[in-house]
Amino acid sequence: MTPPPSRGLVGLGIGLAAAGVATAAGVAAGRVTRERTARLAVLAPAGAYAHVADRELAVVADDGVPLHVEVDDPADDAARKGAPTVVLSHGYTLSLRSWVLQRKALTRAGYRVVLWDQRSHGRSEVAASESCTIDQLGRDLHRVIEEVVPEGPLALIGHSMGGMTMMSMAEQFPEVVRERVVAAAFVATSAGGTNMMTLGFGQFVGRLLGRLGPRFLARMGTQQKLVNTARRLGRDVEDLIVDHYSFASPVAQHTVRYTGDMIMGTPLQVMADFLPSINVHDKQAALAQFHGVETLVVNGQQDLLTPPDHSEAIVRLVPGAEHVVVEDAGHIIMLEHPEVINEQLLELIDRGMRAATAHVDIERKPRVRRTVTDLSKRRRVAKARRSGRSA
Template sequence: MGSSDRHDQLRARDTGRRQGASGLPRRRHVSPANRSLAGLGIGLAAAGVAAAAGIAAGRVTKERHARLAVLAPAGAYAHTPDLELVVIADDGVPLHVEVDEPAPDAATGDKPTVVFSHGFCLSLESWVLQRKELIRDGHRVVTWDQRGHGRSGRGTEESCDIDQLGRDLYRVIEEVAPDGQLVLVGHSMGGMTTMALADQHPDLIRDRVVATAFVATSAGGAQLVSLGFGQYFGKLVGRFGPGVLDRLSARPGLVRTALRAGRDIEEFLVERWSFASPVPPAAVRLTGDMIFGTPLDVMADFLPTFDRHDKRDALVHFHGVEVLVLNGNHDVLTPPEHSEEIVHLIPGAEHVVIEEAGHIIMLEHPEVLNEQFAGLIERGTRAAAEGIEIARKPRVRRTVTDLAKRRRVAKARRGQSSA
């Protein structure tokens, strides 16, 4: 049986687990009070989308020139991996994994394998520009879709949990990168997944991981589901959001009607929560496809785990590992202060804040991230080879401005104006 046939078979088996004896899709129990709140949420969501439509109609047209195609050459986000496979999680959920081997003309040596874990409502496609750069630099790269996202299976409602994601990541590493040095990179929920892995397998971190990057993430102990609405309203979103999303997932026609008004509305919403500077239309489209391609009930199932998330104690296992913490200064989902405790609890960790950057930094400022990752890996491998005591390094916080991108945007705007 081919891997694609096995994947389809396992996906069908997994879907069956999420259904009741009647064969109907599993539904979350919603109390009468929550049903009222959910109904209110649906009304607010519909009203919000309608309002966004009016705003977007003018704003998207007005700012269209800021999302210039020249920022991304044709085919920039296309990529074919060397290997696609399915790794079976410890509870039977199929996880979609892709592996890239080093470029044939790259001097590889003994470079570590880099493992990427994506964020909530995204997929492994979010790392496309980083994986291309790393394989050119001679690294083996592993990317995977977290359960319920991308091409991976979904599992039960109870399995949509950060600790389970940590076990999933361990299975991926066990299957496709069982030996050799590792670099772990996690964005948002993916960073939390890395922390859960360390909590469960500290020996793996100690023995094999030479460097780790936490991108736009949090160790917990703070209100994570604020969505840019502030502390009070953010708590309401975290508390009642699952019920609202579950109700919406039962009414796909409402969602389709809201989005049928046009891509402009979708792009407006994506730009509001994802970016803080001009990005090419293809980046907005890719991000929108990942976000709106995530089932609403999967979003609902995961929201409670963010409110419970607290992996501050697990950070001790990264002592002695070269650690880089990255944030966008205009990230409305996980602003820089959400990551400060990671830096505080890991001696020698570096904190880099990128100006004019939102939550999806890897697509908004790819060259900056590529440069930061290259430096991180070089420091980590050198420290491992020379026995450098990373914990004795002073804590460093730097602010980085993507001047090269600023110049490209300004040049393109001038050219467009003259045209």
């Protein structure tokens, strides 16, 4: 049946408008991509994200899911006597590769580093949908520690969903935190208690996304091959979206692609599986287990996924916690401002080791809040752009 003229014209108009928007977005994205490739490559030189672990292994979770784990050992002349093992937990739709610059810095500083891919992420096995919960991730982290770091002091570091995983483990296995953890860092994360899925659009739209997001992603997940094809055809637009939600300052094209490959390499069904648990996440009570632990809370000033108020809530619940806000920083802060994050983590672990040795009452420390500007990066970006204009 031929559609009525008016309906056909409306459909044609919508189609042309969509095509126009997509074309405009593609042109704009292409311009941004060219600048990141030509001028900003200095921010992520060749080989910056290359790394080979000293050891790889599989740790079997309590429900039988194999979890991919990597271990880096410091050189003998760099190893610190009595130092904690650092355990890094990554965020939603990322993998342990997101910590590549931190694992290098920590190992150089003399620490043993353990990283793992959370279930259904990275190289860990895809788990049953019903097991994709924050509570299960807490049990997974405990299994990794139990298997790979069965004794000795620990420093726990978690980004986004990885921070939630730390809270979940503390809630279920409080003795691990009380007896072994000397330092904890919550990076761009949240203790929950409010709607998590705002994406910078506010609570009303956030609640709508929280309800509809899992169903939409699950439906799209049945067309994963088609989605993968669309990705290849529209990489510039994909990069523009990844850049918007991940960063708040100029980064190299290699950084955007590296991040986008982690995010979009996560199957849509896996994204859908975890969203309901993230959206109702509330581990505020679990933060009581970190009382007396040297704690750092870090967030980007322009983070759209876990805005600064989420970090401020964690600080209020952990006496003595230090709060560092990084200007011109988004959600994937450890790749956007790696030198700042590396410095903050190394200082945190040093404080934790000193406090454990001197038996410092950390809960009595005054709260410290600092705003940090990555001046070194600003200078490098300005210099790169001046060089580009001269050329």
